[in-house]
Structures are given as C-alpha cells and as structure tokens.
Amino acid sequence: MVVSTVTNIINDINSILVPRVCFGCNAHLNRGENHLCTVCRNNLPLTEYTFNEENALDRIFYGRINIKKASSLLFFTENGIVQQLIHHLKYKNQEQIGTFLGDWYGQELKERAFLPAIDYVLPVPLHKKKLKKRGYNQVAKFAQQLAHHLHAAYHADILIKNANTKTQTAKSRIARWQNNTALYTVKHSDLLQNKNVLLVDDVITSGATMEICAKALQEVEGVSIFILSMAVVPQFQ
Numbered sequence: 577m578v579v580s581t582v583t584n585i586i587n588d589i590n591s592i593l594v595p596r597v598c599f600g601c602n603a604h605l606n607r608g609e610n611h612l613c614t615v616c617r618n619n620l621p622l623t624e625y626t627f628n629e630e631n632a633l634d635r636i637f638y639g640r641i642n643i644k645k646a647s648s649l650l651f652f653t654e655n656g657i658v659q660q661l662i663h664h665l666k667y668k669n670q671e672q673i674g675t676f677l678g679d680w681y682g683q684e685l686k687e688r689a690f691l692p693a694i695d696y697v698l699p700v701p702l703h704k705k706k707l708k709k710r711g712y713n714q715v716a717k718f719a720q721q722l723a724h725h726l727h728a729a730y731h732a733d734i735l736i737k738n739a740n741t742k743t744q745t746a747k748s749r750i751a752r753w754q755n756n757t758a759l760y761t762v763k764h765s766d767l768l769q770n771k772n773v774l775l776v777d778d779v780i781t782s783g784a785t786m787e788i789c790a791k792a793l794q795e796v797e798g799v800s801i802f803i804l805s806m807a808v809v810p811q812f813q
Contacts, residue, residue: 596609598611598612598613598616599611599612599616599660599661599664599670599673600612600613600616600619600657600660600661601613601615601616601657601660603615610676611661611672611673611676612657612661616657619657620650620657620658621650621651621653621656621657621658622649622650622651623647623648623649623650623651623808623810625646625647625648625808626647626688626690627645627647627685627690627691627802628690631646631647633646633647633648633780633803633808634646636782636783637783637786637787637790637803640783640787641786641787641790641791641794641801642794642801643790643801643802643803644772644800644801644802645691645802645803646786646802646803646804647690647802647803647804647805648780648804648805648806648807648808649677649680649681649804649805649806649807650677650806650807650808651807651808651809651810652779652807652808652809652810653809653810658807661673661677662714662778662779662806662807665714665778666710666714666778669711669712671712671714671716671717672717673717674714674715674716674717674718674721674806675717675718675720675721677718677721677806678717678718678719678720678721678722678724678725679721679725681722681804682721682722682724682725682726683725685722685725685726686725686726691726691774691802692772693727693728693772694723694726694728694772694773694774694802695728695729695768695771695772695773696728696729696730696731696734696767696768696771696772696773696774697719697720697722697723697726697728697729697730697731697773697774697776698719698731698732698734698735698773698774698775698776698793699713699715699716699718699719699732699735699776699777700715700735700775700776700777700778700785700786700789701713701732701735701736701737701760702737703737703738703739703740703741704737704740705740706740713732714778715776715777715778715806716732718776718778718806719776722774722776722804726774728774731764731767733763733764734762734763734764734765734767734768735760735761735762735775735789735792735793736760736761736762736763737759737760738758738759738760738761739759741759759788760788760789760791760792761792762792762793762795762796765795765796768793768796768799769796769797769798769799770797770798770799771798771799771800772800772802773793773799773800773801773802774802774803774804775789775790775793775801775802775803775804776804776805777803777804777805777806778805778806778807779805779806779807779808779809780803780805780807780808780809781808781809781811786803786805790803
C-alpha cells in the first residue's frame with residue numbers, strides 16, 4: 577500500500593513537471609488515462625469490421641486478390657482523432673501508440689475468437705532506406721502485440737520491400753500496379769507453406785498496397801491470407 581501511494585505521488589509530480597497530453601485533443605491526461613483522454617477514447621470511430629461477418633473492407637478486394645477475410649479497427653477521417661494518432665505514431669516517434677492499439681484489438685480478437693489459428697503475423701514492410709531514416713516501422717509494435725495475443729509468430733524479415741518509393745496514396749490502382757508489380761518479394765517462403773498468415777498495415781485507403789503484398793504472398797503454396805489494419809478510410813460503404 578505504501579509503495580503504491582509513493583508511486584502515485586511520483587507519477588503525479590512527473591505529470592506536473594512533464595505533462596502527459598492526449599494524442600487526440602492535446603488535453604492533459606489524468607491519472608489512469610494513457611495515450612488518449614476518456615472523451616477521445618469514447619469517441620474513437622470503431623468500424624466493427626470483424627473477421628466473422630462480411631464487411632465493406634472485404635468487398636474492396638473481391639476480384640483483386642484471394643484473401644480469406646479483412647478487418648480494420650478504426651475509421652480514418654481527415655482531421656479526426658485517428659488521424660492524430662497515426663500522425664504521432666508515424667512521424668513523432670510515438671511507437672507506444674502501436675502497442676496500445678495492438679493490445680486493444682489483439683485482446684478482443686483472442687476473447688471473441690474471430691480468427692482461426694494464425695501461424696504468422698507479417699507487417700507491411702518499409703524499404704531499408706526509409707526504415708533507417710525513420711528508425712522504426714510504424715506497424716511493428718501493433719503487429720507484435722497482435723501476434724502475442726494470437727499466439728502467433730511475428731516476422732519482419734519474410735515480406736521485403738525492394739524499392740524506396742514515394743507515397744502511393746494519390747495514384748490510381750492501375751498506375752500502382754504498372755509501377756510496382758515487383759515491389760514486394762517473399763523470403764523464407766517455405767515457412768509459409770500451408771500456413772495462415774495475418775498481413776498487417778496502418779491505414780488502408782484504396783487497398784492497393786495490401787493487394788500488391790498479398791499478390792507476392794500468394795506465390796507460396798497453400799498459404800491463406802487474412803488482412804488487418806489499424807484504420808481504414810471510410811470510402812467503401
């Protein structure tokens with residue numbers, strides 16, 4: 577009890593000296609709040625796109641790639657809370673946001689048994705030059721926590737990005753395919769044979785990045801691919 581009281585006092589002092597703020601609205605966080613204030617957390621736009629029912633995210637991949645199911649935790653909208661979270665995660669060295677979201681969704685997936693047994697969790701990779709510049713893959717912590725809760729193996733060295741391309745968001749899907757048909761390759765493909773693979777990214781906009789990655793993975797015999805992202809742009813309704 578004494579140790580707990582002292583710890584709380586120290587944390588309160590630290591909060592005064594170096595205030596912790598909400599990544600969603602920049603309000604000061606109170607004791608017991610982490611990363612997001614209670615208001616922002618309650619206002620997070622959850623998709624309810626689960627792995628046990630057909631959803632709008634599944635449908636964007638129909639006729640494009642042969643995946644088992646797709647899911648996303650949050651809706652991404654311009655100037656919204658989720659955009660703030662992803663921005664801090666990608667550009668402000670706030671990797672703990674990935675851990676926070678991965679713990680949240682990983683626990684839900686485990687408790688509600690939405691997925692069959694997953695063997696490998698693979699993050700959409702960065703090119704080695706971008707990885708060196710940024711210092712981390714923004715998807716890594718999220719994917720690692722998912723793997724932990726799903727009792728799966730996390731591997732960041734199976735799916736490899738071969739070229740350091742600029743952002744592809746504004747390009748059409750056809751143009752992306754023309755430019756990037758060999759953008760991703762698979763190493764150690766023998767590990768994935770006849771396995772269930774969960775491919776993980778931060779934000780799905782058009783689905784083109786996931787499409788190209790899944791196309792590379794589908795060269796492996798017997799592989800089954802599930803897709804998951806932190807967020808999705810809600811244009812697929």
